[in-house]
Amino acid sequence: MTETREEWLETFSGCGFCGMLLPEEIEMFINVGEDKRLPSGHILEIGTNTGATTAGLSRANDRRDKEEMVVSLDPYPGKAFSCAVRLLCAANATLYSKNVIAMQCSLEQLQKVFGNRRVFRMIFIDGDHSYDASKKDYELAKEMLVPNGIIIFHDTTNEIYGVKDLWNELTKTLPIQMENGEIRISEEYPATGTCKILRWYV
Numbered sequence: 001m002t003e004t005r006e007e008w009l010e011t012f013s014g015c016g017f018c019g020m021l022l023p024e025e026i027e028m029f030i031n032v033g034e035d036k037r038l039p040s041g042h043i044l045e046i047g048t049n050t051g052a053t054t055a056g057l058s059r060a061n062d063r064r065d066k067e068e069m070v071v072s073l074d075p076y077p078g079k080a081f082s083c084a085v086r087l088l089c090a091a092n093a094t095l096y097s098k099n100v101i102a103m104q105c106s107l108e109q110l111q112k113v114f115g116n117r118r119v120f121r122m123i124f125i126d127g128d129h130s131y132d133a134s135k136k137d138y139e140l141a142k143e144m145l146v147p148n149g150i151i152i153f154h155d156t157t158n159e160i161y162g163v164k165d166l167w168n169e170l171t172k173t174l175p176i177q178m179e180n181g182e183i184r185i186s187e188e189y190p191a192t193g194t195c196k197i198l199r200w201y202v
């Protein structure tokens with residue numbers, strides 16, 4: 001990796017397949033993904049689709065200089081598999097790093113084999129946007145987050161998505177007590193674009 005952060009951001013923003021992300025969201029993902037103040041742990045993305053966020057997160061993750069991975073899930077073959085192939089082909093190319101694992105499954109399926117291990121420092125919920133599914137993803141994510149880690153919800157502002165209802169409901173229950181500390185709205189990372197961010201403070 002030889003290019004600067006700015007050069008890479010320019011390449012990434014102009015790559016033509018991150019149309020689902022607002023420019024300020026791209027920047028926020030990069031900032032959170034590379035932030036060395038966050039604890040050790042991997043990144044989990046729920047909803048691979050084009051792999052645009054995956055790409056952004058993978059390069060940001062590299063900048064922490066740790067042996068950490070970006071795990072991206074999508075249960076639909078057209079999404080996860082096309083991305084997996086693209087990721088493998090592009091492993092040495094500009095957009096992706098080698099630290100990505102693309103899996104064809106939901107978080108519920110992953111959790112069945114993986115268990116509730118707390119291994120993720122950052123979890124991005126952008127899969128099935130219905131209320132029930134995003135709530136299930138959130139409940140599972142909470143069990144896999146490391147202390148001081150963060151959970152990002154995408155599309156929390158659009159009326160047609162149940163994520164908005166979930167977010168409104170969650171904000172009424174904050175802070176959420178954990179075995180150690182509590183989950184609150186992130187102070188370091190304010191809401192950006194359609195994203196809202198929670199952090200587990202210990």
Ligand SMILES: C[S@@+](CC[C@H](N)C(=O)[O-])C[C@H]1O[C@@H](n2cnc3c(N)ncnc32)[C@H](O)[C@@H]1O
Nearest residue numbers: 047048049050051052053074076079106127128
């Ligand atoms: C809005 S897109 C994600 C956009 C992605 N972040 C990007 O940069 O292109 C939502 C994705 O979630 C996937 N999806 C649907 N249900 C899911 C689930 N239960 N778990 C994970 N992903 C799911 C869809 O197949 C779709 O690819």
